[in-house]
Amino acid sequence: MSNNFFxxxxxxSIGDMISLQLLDMSNNKLSGGIPRHLPxxxxxxxxxxxxxxxxxxxxxxxxxxxxxxxxxxxxxFGGIPRxxxxxxxxxxxVMANNHFEGPIPMELCNLNSSLQFLDLSANSISGSLPSxxxxxxxxxxxxxxxxxxxxITSFLNxxxxxxxxxxxxxxxxxIPNWIGTLSALVxxxxxxxxx
Numbered sequence: 001m002s003n004n005f006f007x008x009x010x011x012x013s014i015g016d017m018i019s020l021q022l023l024d025m026s027n028n029k030l031s032g033g034i035p036r037h038l039p040x041x042x043x044x045x046x047x048x049x050x051x052x053x054x055x056x057x058x059x060x061x062x063x064x065x066x067x068x069x070x071x072x073x074x075x076x077f078g079g080i081p082r083x084x085x086x087x088x089x090x091x092x093x094v095m096a097n098n099h100f101e102g103p104i105p106m107e108l109c110n111l112n113s114s115l116q117f118l119d120l121s122a123n124s125i126s127g128s129l130p131s132x133x134x135x136x137x138x139x140x141x142x143x144x145x146x147x148x149x150x151x152i153t154s155f156l157n158x159x160x161x162x163x164x165x166x167x168x169x170x171x172x173x174x175i176p177n178w179i180g181t182l183s184a185l186v187x188x189x190x191x192x193x194x195x
Contacts, residue, residue: 001045002026009176010035010047025050026070034076046070048094056081065089072096072119080104080120085110092117096142103127112136121145121165129155129171136160144168144189152176165189 006028014023023114026048033054038045041120042063048070055078057073066087077099084093085107085166086094091114101124108115109132119142128150129143140163151173152166161182178187 002028005104006030008032012037015039033057034060034068034071035081040065044068044070047074048072050074054078058083061086063087068092068094070094071098072155074098076100080105080108080125082107084108084158085113088114090114092138095123096120097122099123100125104131106130109133109136116140116160118142129166131155133158139184141164141165157181159183161185163187167195169190170194 002024005100006130009032010030012035017039019066020039021041021127023042024046026046028050030044030050030052030053034052034057036057036059037103038060039077040062044067052074053076061083064087067089068091072094079102080100082105090111093115096119098099104125109130110132112135114137116137117140121142122145125146125148129152131154133156134154136158137160138158139160142165144165144167146169148169148171153176157178162184164185168187175195
């Protein structure tokens with residue numbers, strides 16, 4: 001259902017589609033909030049590039065099979081839920097260009113063995129970088145254009161990492177030596193900080 005001109009809210013009746021595994025409603029003009037009731041068997045939920053607002057409903061905690069969650073380019077707000085750390089199959093978490101705030105919860109580090117793509121850029125996320133992604137499966141990390149502060153020591157040391165974008169934040173201190181050991185790294189962006 002992507003790339004149309006659908007308007008209005010996402011029908012709550014979608015939650016009754018018990019066999020649904022992939023729901024892609026991206027690139028429309030949908031408004032309202034994310035439904036509180038979604039099919040338990042969803043692998044992919046993509047509502048990017050719409051006009052959705054509100055927070056992420058706690059009922060999504062039960063979507064344990066989710067692999068791709070794409071909420072980018074909406075007007076969603078609130079904190080990043082701690083329960084996301086229970087989504088043990090999550091491989092792609094994309095929440096860029098919304099109004100999320102508060103810290104990155106340490107519980108996301110429970111996804112070290114599954115999460116590969118993390119994009120939280122262009123929000124109002126604050127606090128320091130979590131130190132628990134040291135040994136993870138992450139290949140792409142986008143945290144630019146937020147309000148992150150403090151040093152980047154012991155943040156991430158993944159041999160799989162291809163992209164690390166921490167630009168346009170309030171990070172301080174020295175650029176750590178371990179960045180030089182990221183053998184797969186192709187893109188490193190640290191500009192517009194306070195190093």
